Amino acid sequence: MATRPIEAAEALRQQRPRKIDFWIAVAAGEHVWADPDKEVGIVDRVVTVTEIASLAVVVTIAVVRLATTPLDGLALVAPWVVIVGAALLAVRPLRVRLDRRRAGRLWSSFALRVTVVIAILASMATAPVVVALMSLWPFAFALGAEAAACAWEVGFKIWPGQWCRTFVTSAFHFGIVVASVVALFVLGWQRGFEVIAPVYLGGALVVILGSFFAGVLDRFRRTVLHHEQAVVAEAASDAHRRSAHWLHDDVSSALKLTELQIRRGGVSLESIADSLAELDHRIRLRQLDELYMSGSVRLAEVLQPFVRNAQSQGVAICDVPTFDDVSVVVDERLGRTFGRAVSVLTSNALLAGATELGFKVTSSPEAITLQVIDNAGGFDLSEAPAGRGLWQLKLDLGAGGIEVAPNGAGSTVTVTMPRDHERDSWASEVV
Amino acid sequence: MTRVLMIDDATALTELFAQAIADDLGCDVVTGNHPDDAARILADGGAAIDVALVDLSFPGYEGYGIEALAEIDDTSPDTRLVIITHGDQWVAEVLRDAWELLPVVTVISKSAPLDLQLATIRGVLDEGTAPIDPAIRPLLPAERNPARTPESFRRLVPHAGHAKLWAALLATAGEVTLHSVASTAELKPNTIKNYRDALYPELELHGLVRPNLAQMRSFAFRCRPFLQPHIDCALGRSQS
Numbered sequence: 133m134a135t136r137p138i139e140a141a142e143a144l145r146q147q148r149p150r151k152i153d154f155w156i157a158v159a160a161g162e163h164v165w166a167d168p169d170k171e172v173g174i175v176d177r178v179v180t181v182t183e184i185a186s187l188a189v190v191v192t193i194a195v196v197r198l199a200t201t202p203l204d205g206l207a208l209v210a211p212w213v214v215i216v217g218a219a220l221l222a223v224r225p226l227r228v229r230l231d232r233r234r235a236g237r238l239w240s241s242f243a244l245r246v247t248v249v250i251a252i253l254a255s256m257a258t259a260p261v262v263v264a265l266m267s268l269w270p271f272a273f274a275l276g277a278e279a280a281a282c283a284w285e286v287g288f289k290i291w292p293g294q295w296c297r298t299f300v301t302s303a304f305h306f307g308i309v310v311a312s313v314v315a316l317f318v319l320g321w322q323r324g325f326e327v328i329a330p331v332y333l334g335g336a337l338v339v340i341l342g343s344f345f346a347g348v349l350d351r352f353r354r355t356v357l358h359h360e361q362a363v364v365a366e367a368a369s370d371a372h373r374r375s376a377h378w379l380h381d382d383v384s385s386a387l388k389l390t391e392l393q394i395r396r397g398g399v400s401l402e403s404i405a406d407s408l409a410e411l412d413h414r415i416r417l418r419q420l421d422e423l424y425m426s427g428s429v430r431l432a433e434v435l436q437p438f439v440r441n442a443q444s445q446g447v448a449i450c451d452v453p454t455f456d457d458v459s460v461v462v463d464e465r466l467g468r469t470f471g472r473a474v475s476v477l478t479s480n481a482l483l484a485g486a487t488e489l490g491f492k493v494t495s496s497p498e499a500i501t502l503q504v505i506d507n508a509g510g511f512d513l514s515e516a517p518a519g520r521g522l523w524q525l526k527l528d529l530g531a532g533g534i535e536v537a538p539n540g541a542g543s544t545v546t547v548t549m550p551r552d553h554e555r556d557s558w559a560s561e562v563v
Numbered sequence: 564m565t566r567v568l569m570i571d572d573a574t575a576l577t578e579l580f581a582q583a584i585a586d587d588l589g590c591d592v593v594t595g596n597h598p599d600d601a602a603r604i605l606a607d608g609g610a611a612i613d614v615a616l617v618d619l620s621f622p623g624y625e626g627y628g629i630e631a632l633a634e635i636d637d638t639s640p641d642t643r644l645v646i647i648t649h650g651d652q653w654v655a656e657v658l659r660d661a662w663e664l665l666p667v668v669t670v671i672s673k674s675a676p677l678d679l680q681l682a683t684i685r686g687v688l689d690e691g692t693a694p695i696d697p698a699i700r701p702l703l704p705a706e707r708n709p710a711r712t713p714e715s716f717r718r719l720v721p722h723a724g725h726a727k728l729w730a731a732l733l734a735t736a737g738e739v740t741l742h743s744v745a746s747t748a749e750l751k752p753n754t755i756k757n758y759r760d761a762l763y764p765e766l767e768l769h770g771l772v773r774p775n776l777a778q779m780r781s782f783a784f785r786c787r788p789f790l791q792p793h794i795d796c797a798l799g800r801s802q803s
Contacts, residue, residue: 286742
């Protein structure tokens with residue numbers, strides 16, 4: 133018990149980043165740390181939209197000032213600096229929003245962004261106080277959103293109060309103070325103070341408001357994550373209940389039936405082994421169903437239970453694709469179609485007395501092609517009984533979707549399934 | 564007498580399977596139920612192990628059977644290595660790693676008919692190799708990548724900084740972020756990022772295309788037997 137406060141303090145210390153790392157990391161921006169191919173989530177979308185909207189407000193104020201106030205000299209340049217700077221800062225959130233992330237380099241990004249922020253602050257300082265304050269708060273919100281996104285990516289905790297304190301005592305802030313003092317000497321005390329003080333105070337206000345807004349966004353993110361976790365937990369709980377029900381209803385019943393058959397006698401060991409093999413296959417199909425429901429599945433996983441079932445029925449597997457052919461990840465719809473095709477064609481061959489089976493799979497950007505080769509004597513597809521699996525499969529796949537060719541001892545059935553690229557790419561991201 | 568080693572956590576199934584091997588193939592079968600048992604059994608002495616059948620997944624253990632396979636290959640290079648697995652998606656990646664990095668002669672499916680399993684072991688005893696179970700074949704590439712060898716792991720740890728990164732990944736519990744790994748490694752986040760970026764071309768050889776830190780950790784755990792010696796060596800070198 134006595135060690136708890138010490139442990140807690142140590143834990144806090146561990147979570148607290150070193151000041152210089154923290155401010156350089158945050159100033160460099162989220163795009164330096166994030167994986168460019170990372171999926172854009174709901175929080176990213178909200179944060180980027182907020183940031184773009186805030187920068188849009190900053191730009192609007194600058195444009196209104198340009199349009200309504202007669203300006204010349206440096207005063208005319210300042211709004212343009214704000215507009216261009218805000219546009220540069222909007223590039224990252226726009227890229228994220230459009231799902232076009234690009235990795236950034238630490239030092240070049242750090243230098244560019246710090247320069248842009250200081251230039252914008254300096255430009256704002258040339259405007260009347262009311263206009264500057266009106267521009268400052270949306271600008272601070274935009275920077276707060278940037279800082280929050282960056283902190284989440286690197287793994288820094290967002291503590292607005294502590295952020296402000298670490299800023300004051302950071303080398304980054306010390307550098308700004310030194311630069312300000314140098315500027316005072318260069319410009320002279322009177323003129324220097326008039327220029328530096330508004331910029332410095334504006335910067336301080338930006339840090340305070342930005343930290344506060346980052347805290348608000350962090351709270352929002354935690355709420356969203358909590359909600360998402362609750363939804364996932366509910367879905368998982370539902371899945372567990374379904375599995376438990378299925379285990380009880382299906383597996384337990386099948387095992388009970390086998391037990392009763394053994395107790396009553398008169399059932400051969402071979403028959404019991406067959407029942408257990410059948411149950412094993414049903415469990416594997418159920419396992420496959422779970423994989424379908426996860427939203428994406430690899431073709432290798434779909435093929436596996438049917439190869440095993442054929443094996444357990446004493447059929448020799450003469451050909452089977454390798455990982456290079458069946459590593460393709462497809463969505464639930466195509467996975468189920470592929471699974472049904474393998475199931476129907478394998479059952480068809482087994483019922484026709486096949487003793488050898490072969491599977492070939494090829495994939496192109498347009499379609500997945502499955503070939504099932506058997507030695508069961510061959511058949512005519514047009515004579516498939518209506519309402520049966522093969523008939524239904526032929527109907528679902530449409531003209532040219534399924535073709536049968538004799539191969540001497542039996543037949544080679546070729547099934548072509550068109551791919552849906554948008555769904556497949558989503559599925560591969562899930563896996 | 565031919566001696567077979569079986570390492571699998573399913574104790575009852577292992578005993579029954581060991582009995583079947585002993586009865587049908589006339590072998591002396593030694594069993595273990597944890598990857599660490601391989602080293603213990605090999606250290607116990609006795610006759611050499613001719614064939615080792617090793618499972619890949621051990622519930623409750625953070626490593627994989629690949630550690631036992633690597634240990635056997637290192638201690639007893641003449642032993643023929645065979646993987647026995649359910650071959651589901653859970654072990655698919657470590658199965659490919661073991662297949663490419665170790666001289667595994669075949670893979671047996673746990674759910675294949677007993678006759679087929681025994682025929683495969685007989686093939687290994689007689690011919691030194693046997694066809695891979697057709698139900699497992701779709702999980703393995705047609706050809707082993709010749710560039711992917713245990714020696715290639717040296718290039719994943721070019722110096723002590725990278726060793727710190729890998730060691731931190733293996734030691735980081737919970738969520739893996741740049742900051743958590745940086746704290747564990749006692750390096751700056753941008754240093755971690757630079758180290759990771761520098762490894763991208765080499766990681767692609769191992770099937771990892773621009774992996775994130777969590778994917779790198781998963782890879783490090785799967786391939787720990789090949790990575791750990793280089794980590795230890797680089798860290799030892801930096802300390803000395």
